[in-house]
Amino acid sequence: MSEWRYWLNEQRGTLMGLAIFIAMFAVYILNHPVGLTANVAQTAANKGVLLAFVAMAQALVVLTAGIDLSVGMIFILTNCIASYIVVGSIGMTTLGVVGTLLAGTACGAINGLLVIYGRLQPIVATISTGAIYFGVALTLRPFPGGGVNEALADALTGRLFGVIPASLVLLFAVVLIVWIPFRKSVLGRAAYAAGSSEPAAFMSGVPIKRGKFAAYCLGGLFAGMGGLFLTFFTYTGDAAYQSGSGYTLWSIAAVVLGGISLFGGRGSAIGAIFGAFAARTTGDMLFVFDVDPLWQPLLQGVVLLLAVSIGAIALFRVRNRLEWFQ
Known part of the structure; x- marks a missing residue:
């Protein structure tokens, strides 16, 4: 029983995110004109996966006690890059996919180098690099354009067996192949330790710098996956500042x-994935309830504020408990 309680305590946040998503998605489906159909599930999954990749990128940096304000711009930059190079034959498309993901990883690595070895505050460093990444994206795509391998795009944004959204399978594969091995690795444990207490982790001989650098690199990789999937979803590249800031x-x-x-x-x-799907569902719910488009940004902003406030309240409670022992 104690093991179960420990597991539930460790996964409480994740389970809460899942519960919030299920509740919001249920409200959305119950009020949707056609209910839960394959097309509705496919559309919701594709839009949710876009934010899920960017949320995973943010999560890796937050776990190290940082914050990355450039993830949206890496997302936009890799979208623009992919619209140039993920085209042509199978071989060229494969190289294009690899190149796009490497570009995202390189952006994350630059952030990590500035924070870890340049000793800049994460929020300052990533605001600066985010502006640079957007500038490069705007240079590449001053106007929307480009293309993508449509066969691959259709396969990854379509449905398997006519029912299962392929994007969810892709997301599950990424979690299985990338996130879980990292979480269980020495570098993954070092990233968590750095976020929990960097001085204590350092005194224990944990490779903090390597763990944090790996987290930033993987964050860039996940944001690059999001940008690549955006290209598959839209068939084009677009250096849209508002979209990058929103994500x-x-x-x-x-x-x-x-x-x-x-x-x-x-x-x-x-x-973070469940949180992304829950956050994305808020927009769908406003559409289903036929809320005036002029009010939708305001209501979505309120939801964003409430979400951050809930997290802040929980953090203040933890801080106050720690102050008891000072």
Whole structure:
């Protein structure tokens, strides 16, 4: 029983994120004109996966007690890059996919180098790099355009067996192949330790710098996956500043909704996925309830504020408990 209680305590944030998503999605489906159909599930899954990749990128940095305000711009930059190079034959498309993901990883690595070895505050460093990444994206795509391998795009944004959204299978594969091995690795444990208590982790001989650098690199990789999937979803590249900023803000909301501590060291990228789907469902719910488009940004902003506030309240409670022992 004690093991179960320990597991539930560790996964409480993730399970809460799942519960919030299920409740919101149920309300959405019950009020949808056609209910839960394959097309509705496919559309919801594709839009949710876009934010889920960016939320996972944000989650990795937050777990190290940082915050990345460039994830949305990496997302936009890799979308623009993919619209140039993920085209042509199978071989060229494969190289294009690899190149896009490497570009995202390189952006994350630059952030990590500035924070870890340049000793800049994460929020300052990533605001600066985010502006640079957007500038490069705007240079590549001053106007929307480009293309993508349509066969691959249709396969990854379509349905398997006519029912299962392929994007969910892709997301599950990424979690299984990338996130879980990292979480269980020495570098993954080091990233968590750095977020929990960096001085204690350092005194224990934990490879903090390597763990944090790996987290930033994987964050860039996940954001690059999001940008690549956006290209598959839209068939084009577009350096849209508003979109990049929006995904950055909603990634923070998804992290909080997914039960990840903004102080670091606690939570899971899986929780961020559930938080992303819950956050994305808010927009769908406003559409289903036929809310005036002029009011939708305001109401979505209120949801974002409430999500961040809930996380802040929980963090203040933890801080107050720690002050008891001072």
